[in-house]
Amino acid sequence: MSSIPYFECDPMFCPKCGAILPILGAKGGLVCIVCKFEIDIEVMEEVVVKYSIEFNNRRDYIEEQQLKHAQSKSDGPLVERKCPKCGNDTMSYASLQLRSADEGQTIFYTCTKCQHKETENS
Numbered sequence: 191m192s193s194i195p196y197f198e199c200d201p202m203f204c205p206k207c208g209a210i211l212p213i214l215g216a217k218g219g220l221v222c223i224v225c226k227f228e229i230d231i232e233v234m235e236e237v238v239v240k241y242s243i244e245f246n247n248r249r250d251y252i253e254e255q256q257l258k259h260a261q262s263k264s265d266g267p268l269v270e271r272k273c274p275k276c277g278n279d280t281m282s283y284a285s286l287q288l289r290s291a292d293e294g295q296t297i298f299y300t301c302t303k304c305q306h307k308e309t310e311n312s
Contacts, residue, residue: 273301274308
């Protein structure tokens with residue numbers, strides 16, 4: 191076992207080849223799985239492992255479920271657009287080329303709440 195590293199590095203990496211070191215087991219030393227270099231486990235004394243658990247936000251989950259429900263009732267992809275009739279912020283849309291080819295397309299919007307329809311020439 192050698193205690194003199196080949197180069198200075200983070201204790202989570204092999205000082206000989208630079209590979210990520212395996213997790214320290216309950217018994218035995220620490221051996222690099224790439225170059226088989228044995229590392230003194232004392233180098234791991236000061237290593238602190240921190241983690242955090244983030245839970246889903248209930249409001250985000252409810253909004254996601256409402257969006258999925260709106261998409262299941264919609265006629266096409268959804269866009270954030272305010273319905274002039276009911277004030278809903280989500281409308282589905284479809285586009286068609288109704289005029290000549292050198293002119294823009296016509297976009298049809300449908301409110302996901304009240305089914306109000308409106309068009310826009312682009």
